[in-house]
Amino acid sequence: MSKQLRIAPPFGAISRKSDFLLGTFFSCIHVLLTTVVYHYVPDPYMDEFFHISQTRSYCAGNYTWNPLITTPPALYVISMPLCGYERYANSIILLFAIPAFCRFRRMFAREDVWLTASIVGMLPILMSSSVVFYTDLLSLTTVMWGFSISNPLLSAAFFSLSVLTRQTNIIWAAIYAFSVLASRIDSSRPMLANLKTLILTAFSMWPFLSLAAGFLAFLYVNNFQIVLGDAKAHEPKFHVAQFFYMLAFSAVHTWPQVLNNLFAHLRHLTDVKALALHVLVGLLVYQFSYDHPYLLADNRHFTFYIWRRFLSDPRIRVSLAPLYVFSARFMVTSTPNVHFFHKMLFLFGSFLVLVPAHLFEMRYYIVPYNYSMPRAPRNRLSFVDVNRMDVDEQERELARLLQEKADREMALRLHRQWEQPEEEDSDEEGHAAPEERPPAQPAPQVAIINDAPAQRSAPGPIRRSNRRNLLASRSPLPRARAAPIPIRNRRVRSPPTPVTRPPRPIIRTMERNRHIANLLVNAIDNNTVSSESEVSDAEISNSDNSDSDTPPPANAINQMLRDNDREMYHREMELYNDDDQAGPSTAYRPPARIGNPNSRWGDCTMCFDAPIEPRGCNSCLQIIGCKSCVTSWHQSAQNPSCPLCRHRWTRIPDVSCMTRIESRTRARRRDRRFAASRRLVH
Structure with a gap:
């Protein structure tokens, strides 16, 4: 790989x-x-x-x-x-x-x-x-x-x-x-x-x-x-203190970012390694710190007053060693979107530029500071930044709130549909029921979100009826599918929306023909018929109701598809459990459609249907989805990227037709674990 x-x-x-x-x-x-x-x-x-x-x-x-x-x-x-x-x-x-x-x-x-x-x-x-x-x-x-x-x-x-x-x-x-x-x-x-x-x-x-x-x-x-x-006044020297001055200069001029994570940085200053680093930096500053004749000769430079009142004293220079270590740590951790090798390359280049300079001059720090500061993700205070969440976080938060509301409405609607409060209590007391009702069916286990106070305040007969329904649902008889087990710190998906239209029957032609052939053979052996034409149409029409040879009804197949869909959804949530790895796959997944054709490379990761004009990522070589879905995702997101490997897109989606990717690189079918392992580190 x-x-x-x-x-x-x-x-x-x-x-x-x-x-x-x-x-x-x-x-x-x-x-x-x-x-x-x-x-x-x-x-x-x-x-x-x-x-x-x-x-x-x-x-x-x-x-x-x-x-x-x-x-x-x-x-x-x-x-x-x-x-x-x-x-x-x-x-x-x-x-x-x-x-x-x-x-x-x-x-x-x-x-x-x-x-x-x-x-x-x-x-x-x-x-x-x-x-x-x-x-x-x-x-x-x-x-x-x-x-x-x-x-x-x-x-x-x-x-x-x-x-x-x-x-x-x-x-x-x-x-x-x-x-x-x-x-x-x-x-x-x-x-x-x-x-x-x-x-x-x-x-x-x-x-x-x-x-x-x-x-x-x-x-x-x-x-x-x-x-x-x-050349005599600008002879190079091993002025190591110049490098640490630049680090302190950069930290002071990026004080909003410093205040955002001040306590997180201060906690690391008391480690054993940090204390040893303080001693090493103090020795370097004490040993390799020089003054320049031009620095002391012209009092029109403000560096003259900084050196004269502060840095000329070796004790003050050494006592600032924790500030230099803090600044170095801040310079490395303030740019999480930059590769660590690139950070070390920047520090090495700054070291080569500044250390040979004999003169203490802050104008030398302009290029290193302006090279590192624009790379930070945020350049403002978090407590005054009203829109400090990026667009992806806002979209996920809005999707979570909408999904929670939809889950609650769905759970309450199903709960009211199955509950029968006082029907059996009135029969036990000897009073006739006001009207005949169909036999009670076991209620599905529905996770009602934030409805615990309403359950505790419900009347006693309602609670007893709910208890009986729960015990009936645990019986070995066929019962409704239970809701998925909630995962901590993850969104719990509600049961799929019931299909309103009548299910279209799924006919397996080969199995039906085989059953008809068996009927003909049995009839000929028993001398009841002499040809295929004497088999009644009723037997052929009722052949689909056989328990052994006929396929399961359409509702059962739809139920199986939904279970597989739910299982794949939870596997995706386990892969993309980090906040920064959540993509369009965390959106609401509609129920599986009956008779949905299987795609050669898998379903679309955005509409969860067979992809139309499938497009794949040129980085992870995996199927993303339909061409229209990829275009909509690229236009709606502020930081568009591949939903599988998070490969950043610039002006246009970095995708290609799946047939072209397969012919060029022999890409295998969609595998989310393979795509997650191909995740690029920026």
Whole structure:
């Protein structure tokens, strides 16, 4: 059985025109803020002096490189048309940044898209660095577009632009390429087959190979140094504390998610393993924490005050070790819709980006934070979120309430139909009954939901009559079928709706002809008739009433079909006992139809009838149902997926005709346990 490593996101990236409208709104607000900054700070501020001077040199035709600038010149070349008003370049970039955030968000969750994009766009450290002429917004925008595009050529083009904006973005490009390669690994195949697949995938990723070759050539030309200029002030160091600072930064800026599961995270901080991890993190922070000359020389950076008042004291840095462990646990557990391997890949990439940085600067945390935060399923407080249940949970809750109401009405109706309160009591006392009634039949065992108070408050004769009916139903005589045993925390299905139309007789032609032949043989042996024509039509018509050779009546066959239907229903409930695995198979199942033809691959999982134009899942290779049922399910659900293996669908159902699936892969008939074992982990 195939077990493919699902490193890829659960959804496909989707762009909408409304995202650009949201980006236009934020861009207009950014223009107003930049105008205010120009009014109060018209001259270049802090590091703007180097960036603006280099841009204006390009505008004047002077392409001499300033040796004090460490980043590549992509932002300077893009901002040349805005020479003299370079800060407005970020306002234009923000117009394309918001759609990139929305597109990246839809790869992992389809709810709270605009809310997440707004949170990312209004990040304080990002907003403060974007109203001045810094490279942070362009770097983040190109990285987000690179991650959200599946075309290798376009994705590599955006990553190339991000590397030309900031050199460390080459690590994010490598993480994307490695995740694509890892998603092609199939553990059920031989090693040589996987190696061949990886080689073919690597050839298809030739734009990233070209990007890697170009970066290696840059390192060779630049004497194996990452920075372009001022190399002495930016020498790499093993600054492990920088990584833990980023974890704390991400946890602080996602405080709604932290508060939702605060106590659940705090309970794990007192474990023995967690305490040992606290000690290890404290030792790493104490041993590998450095200060930078630029950090102490310029008091215009707020990191100067954070270091001076808090982090410069080793005791404070070590005492924050539980916060770092808490933040790391939160970063891993806050994204249950992301594969664990992908989480570890993100942490490893963040470690490679941040640890070599000697300078303590929070602008370095923008890309790691904005890469992890949009992947969380929920980005709001649960106690202020009125619609915190997703659409699937709301549908299941509504279906449960409607089914409970229908069960109660059905049970009460059947109970009133079978109860006879005082008929036998009046006969025992010697009084004649007011009218003759047909003999009492045993009452079926019907589960009356939430009707225990009414039973206790009923009169004594009614309770005694119910007791007698219950004892009669337990007798060895034929009785009605009992209700299914309720399963804890699961919906109890009511008895099927009785058929109102008269049952159509089921005739077994072979058995009927065999019985007629036996009658003819017996008649000839007894010399009562001489030919087949002398057999009376009455004997032939009454031949269906024989106990030995005739088939059971239609009602009995219908009863048997209903029992099989009920048994299959309970097996399905045992398979899909989790809330997140409940699909259309948990809906109300109508009674089996008389004379329903059997399908080659099984019944439809939605209408429970013989499928018309059967369609099957391309992932689990099992029958789903009718073409119209699959289309209705895809249009009604917010997160459409296969009801068997929960394989996510994007724009159209990922299904094919069952004959095509059988001819291509030799798919066996529908087996729900096989489909459940093929369930993909995202």
